[in-house]
Amino acid sequence: MSSEEVPKSLKKIKHIILVLSGKGGVGKSSITTQLALSLIQKNYKVGVLDIDLTGPSLPRMLGLENGKVHQSSNNGWIPVFYDQSQQLSLMSLGFLLNDRGNSVVWRGPKKTAMIKQFLKDVEWGSLDYLLIDTPPGTSDEHIAIAEELRYCTNVEGAVIVTTPQLVSINDVKKEINFCKKVNFKVLGVVENMSGFICPHCEECTNIFGAGGGKKLAEEVQLPYLGNVPIDPNFVDIIEKQTELRKTEGKTLVDLYSGCRLSTMFAEITDKVLLNAGIEDGTAMQTDN
Numbered sequence: 471m472s473s474e475e476v477p478k479s480l481k482k483i484k485h486i487i488l489v490l491s492g493k494g495g496v497g498k499s500s501i502t503t504q505l506a507l508s509l510i511q512k513n514y515k516v517g518v519l520d521i522d523l524t525g526p527s528l529p530r531m532l533g534l535e536n537g538k539v540h541q542s543s544n545n546g547w548i549p550v551f552y553d554q555s556q557q558l559s560l561m562s563l564g565f566l567l568n569d570r571g572n573s574v575v576w577r578g579p580k581k582t583a584m585i586k587q588f589l590k591d592v593e594w595g596s597l598d599y600l601l602i603d604t605p606p607g608t609s610d611e612h613i614a615i616a617e618e619l620r621y622c623t624n625v626e627g628a629v630i631v632t633t634p635q636l637v638s639i640n641d642v643k644k645e646i647n648f649c650k651k652v653n654f655k656v657l658g659v660v661e662n663m664s665g666f667i668c669p670h671c672e673e674c675t676n677i678f679g680a681g682g683g684k685k686l687a688e689e690v691q692l693p694y695l696g697n698v699p700i701d702p703n704f705v706d707i708i709e710k711q712t713e714l715r716k717t718e719g720k721t722l723v724d725l726y727s728g729c730r731l732s733t734m735f736a737e738i739t740d741k742v743l744l745n746a747g748i749e750d751g752t753a754m755q756t757d758n
């Protein structure tokens with residue numbers, strides 16, 4: 471193993487965590503977003519790389535749809551920073567498309583080349599965490615990212631997202647097999663959309679029955695990280711964040727901190743960090 475083969479731009483990143491799901495629409499990007507916000511609440515410096523090339527949704531999730539990627543003096547890409555604090559940065563194909571909101575139809579080699587370029591050319595600077603949001607399933611993008619990261623000793627592993635309806639063991643097993651093949655440690659399974667938080671009384675109702683994700687995790691002998699119910703307040707925050715940032719000066723972290731999911735997710739983040747062997751998540755911030 472040669473450290474020469476680790477892209478230079480990844481050398482100042484302490485921990486890399488991937489977010490995977492067997493199927494689309496299970497809320498993988500929402501989970502990546504919440505993991506990022508939760509780490510920022512712990513004072514970490516976080517970068518997010520969106521490699522869902524056919525449906526990049528992170529710019530919208532983080533309220534950065536109008537973000538612009540600039541070229542650095544070394545001809546690299548400077549990611550889009552959420553604000554001047556530079557605590558949150560994002561790189562996504564969404565920023566590079568002329569027709570934003572459109573998706574691309576690319577063949578494998580073009581996708582592979584884009585991912586290589588993302589890993590080589592994005593100048594993240596020093597980060598505590600780089601979260602990589604992947605497309606659903608195990609496709610060209612996954613193979614490319616695994617290939618590019620194979621010599622990186624800072625890859626902690628992957629979080630797998632599922633939903634109660636999809637407590638479909640086969641989907642999760644495919645993800646696990648992929649992780650085994652490429653040597654990604656599975657940090658655990660999160661069950662998203664596991665119930666519904668009433669917007670009136672904040673009572674959580676388990677519409678699909680409780681415990682599916684936990685049972686599944688036990689069956690496949692993986693750590694269970696916890697469940698995240700559907701919270702209409704979270705949808706509202708995502709939709710109204712740009713407006714609220716303008717009118718009230720509230721950042722996404724401010725808004726999320728007032729959301730019920732934030733407290734629930736903090737426990738999930740602690741488990742992810744624990745399973746990754748990164749102390750208890752209270753380590754110092756990156757020195758810049």
Ligand SMILES: Nc1ncnc2c1ncn2[C@@H]1O[C@H](COP(=O)(O)OP(=O)(O)OP(=O)(O)O)[C@@H](O)[C@H]1O
Pocket residue numbers: 491493494495496497498499500501522525527605606662663698699700701702704705708
């Ligand atoms: N726990 C939740 N509470 C409320 N809304 C949620 C929750 N999880 C996901 N959503 C919403 O569901 C929609 C789909 O979620 P998301 O885009 O995260 O899914 P995905 O798995 O990343 O999809 P894709 O297949 O495009 O990769 C989004 O509008 C998101 O805001």
Ligand code: SF4
Pocket residue numbers: 668669670671672673
């Ligand atoms: S959970 Fe309570 S407040 Fe909410 S809709 Fe049901 S009965 Fe009404």
